[in-house]
Each structure stands twice: as structure tokens, then as C-alpha cells.
Amino acid sequence: MEELKKTVAMEALSFVEDDMVIGLGTGSTTSYFLKFLGDRIREEELEIYGVPTSHQSRLLALEYGIPIRALDEVDAIDIAVDGADEVDPNLNLIKGRGAALTMEKIVEYRAGTFIVLVDESKLVNRLGEKMPVPVEVIPAAWRAIAEEIEVFNARAELRMAKKKDGPVITDNGNFILDVKFERIDDPLDMEIELNTIPGVVENGIFADIADIVLVGTPQGVKKLER
Numbered sequence: 397m398e399e400l401k402k403t404v405a406m407e408a409l410s411f412v413e414d415d416m417v418i419g420l421g422t423g424s425t426t427s428y429f430l431k432f433l434g435d436r437i438r439e440e441e442l443e444i445y446g447v448p449t450s451h452q453s454r455l456l457a458l459e460y461g462i463p464i465r466a467l468d469e470v471d472a473i474d475i476a477v478d479g480a481d482e483v484d485p486n487l488n489l490i491k492g493r494g495a496a497l498t499m500e501k502i503v504e505y506r507a508g509t510f511i512v513l514v515d516e517s518k519l520v521n522r523l524g525e526k527m528p529v530p531v532e533v534i535p536a537a538w539r540a541i542a543e544e545i546e547v548f549n550a551r552a553e554l555r556m557a558k559k560k561d562g563p564v565i566t567d568n569g570n571f572i573l574d575v576k577f578e579r580i581d582d583p584l585d586m587e588i589e590l591n592t593i594p595g596v597v598e599n600g601i602f603a604d605i606a607d608i609v610l611v612g613t614p615q616g617v618k619k620l621e622r
């Protein structure tokens with residue numbers, strides 16, 4: 397699995413050109429990309445800036461020598477590169493296992509080209525088949541939102557931390573509800589519906605945003621395009 401992640405991460409480097417501003421995603425697959433990007437910037441003396449989507453990607457960018465800029469310091473983002481938890485046949489995504497979905501969506505929505513890196517186990521026929529949809533919520537509203545979400549035929553669970561007592565706190569100081577749907581028929585519609593609930597900051601359905609998905613398989617990298 398790690399080899400597949402490295403292979404897709406290496407393939408993503410072929411989209412990188414000098415003078416680009418690159419959105420830096422979050423997660424284990426993207427970590428390899430950041431490492432390879434740092435190596436390439438150093439070896440080829442490229443003038444590239446990264447816009448991090450999380451504390452994780454910011455710290456990795458610092459470690460790998462990728463110069464960083466905040467979103468409000470750049471005019472535009474040329475490409476963004478990130479992983480995903482599920483990809484459907486129309487290249488709609490579920491993201492947010494790493495709880496970084498809000499900043500990821502803010503950056504990736506604005507990228508000229510959004511490139512997604514996955515292995516073939518992430519491909520599904522219908523979003524929500526395997527993974528819950530993470531929803532970032534204002535802490536005071538978590539219980540009310542969890543109850544409201546049941547109207548969508550879904551169950552919401554507050555995500556608990558592993559190395560801290562109590563719930564996961566996002567980079568923005570919020571909670572995460574993991575929402576398991578009975579069925580998501582229309583990802584774009586559900587993405588919009590969830591965001592209309594007061595107290596919801598953002599949700600992990602990324603409909604109609606991905607431009608290219610690079611899929612790592614034992615036979616090599618497959619490129620899916622919208």
C-alpha cells in the first residue's frame with residue numbers, strides 16, 4: 397500500500413512546473429508528494445510556493461523545504477494535490493479522515509487544477525459505501541446537528557480523539573461528526589444540504605471539484621479525468 401502511495405505521489409510531480417503556486421493537501425499519500433516536491437524544488441532550484449491546508453501540511457512543508465504562503469498572500473493557485481477517502485465514478489469525493497476538510501476544500505475549490513491521489517481501494521460505485529462523511533461543526537451545536545442529520549436517513553457520531561481525552565478538535569477549533577448515510581443519491585445536493593444546517597462549518601463531500609484522479613494500482617498509475 398505504501399508503495400502505491402509513493403508511485404501516485406511521484407506521478408503527481410509531472411504536473412508541477414516552475415513558478416507555480418501549489419495547494420498542499422493533507423494525509424499520508426500527500427505526505428509523499430510533499431517530500432518529492434521538496435526534493436525537486438531543491439534539485440532544480442524551482443521558484444514554487446505551497447499553500448498549506450492544515451497544520452500537518454504546513455509542518456511537512458517546513459521540514460521538506462517548500463516555501464509557503466497563506467491563501468490571502470497569493471493571487472491564484474495553479475494546482476492543488478491531495479488524497480481522498482472515497483472516489484465515485486464521476487470523481488466526486490469524500491475527504492476529511494484527517495479532519496482537515498474545511499481548509500482543503502477552501503484551497504482546492506480555488507485551484508486551476510485539482511489533482512487527487514488515491515490507491516484503487518478508494519474507488520467506490522457510490523459515495524458513502526465504505527466511509528462516513530465527516531462534518532466539521534461549531535462545538536456548541538454538535539448535538540443539535542447530530543439530531544438534525546437523522547432526517548437524511550443517517551447516523552452521526554462525534555469523532556473522539558486517540559491521544560487526547562474527549563473529542564477531536566480540528567485545526568479551526570471545531571468538532572467533527574462522522575455521518576454514516578444509508579445512501580447518498582446526489583452528492584452535490586447532499587453537500588449543499590448539509591452546509592445549510594446552522595452550525596455546520598463544512599462537510600467532506602467534494603462534488604464536482606476534482607479535475608484529475610491518479611489511481612495507484614499494482615499494474616501502474618491510472619489517470620481518471622472529468
Ligand SMILES: O=C(CO)[C@H](O)[C@H](O)COP(=O)(O)O
Pocket residue numbers: 421422423424425426478479480481490491492493494495496497500
Ligand atoms: O482528507 C484527508 C484529510 O482530511 C486526506 O486527504 C484523506 O483522508 C486521505 O488520506 P490518506 O492519503 O492518508 O489515505
